[in-house]
Amino acid sequence: MIINTTNRDDLSVLEVMNNRIDSSSAVEFKDHLKGIIDSGNHQLVLDLGRVDFIDSSGIGAIVGVLKYLGQKGTLAIVGMSQTVDRVFRLTRMDRVFSIYPTVEDAVSAR
Numbered sequence: 001m002i003i004n005t006t007n008r009d010d011l012s013v014l015e016v017m018n019n020r021i022d023s024s025s026a027v028e029f030k031d032h033l034k035g036i037i038d039s040g041n042h043q044l045v046l047d048l049g050r051v052d053f054i055d056s057s058g059i060g061a062i063v064g065v066l067k068y069l070g071q072k073g074t075l076a077i078v079g080m081s082q083t084v085d086r087v088f089r090l091t092r093m094d095r096v097f098s099i100y101p102t103v104e105d106a107v108s109a110r
Helices: 026-038 056-072 082-090 103-109
Strands: 003-008 011-016 043-047 074-078 098-100
Touching: 003 026, 011 026, 011 103, 026 043, 026 056, 043 103, 056 074, 074 103, 098 103
Parallel strands: 011 043, 043 074, 074 098
Antiparallel strands: 003 011
8 A cells, every 4th residue: 555645734645546445455554544643643634536446444444544543633535536435425424524625625624
């Protein structure tokens, strides 16, 4: 799992470079994001712009990251494809996460 991290103001923008977050990559994905949180980054923007497939394991990994973050910070999701957006809506995760079209929109919403 390749995740590029850039800092923007007090936010860490995490761009997932893989096109899938599924059962074969979910644990590695979650562990990577937990490491980012453990290093002191608590205001996260997860850019899923390159992800064109996510399954229940991927959704579970993102939920796990949100739980791990807890009250220490925030997690916004940006750049979802129609397919990924559909999965978030079907699982009602669109009600759990702050979702924005772009990183700029997420930054502006703060």
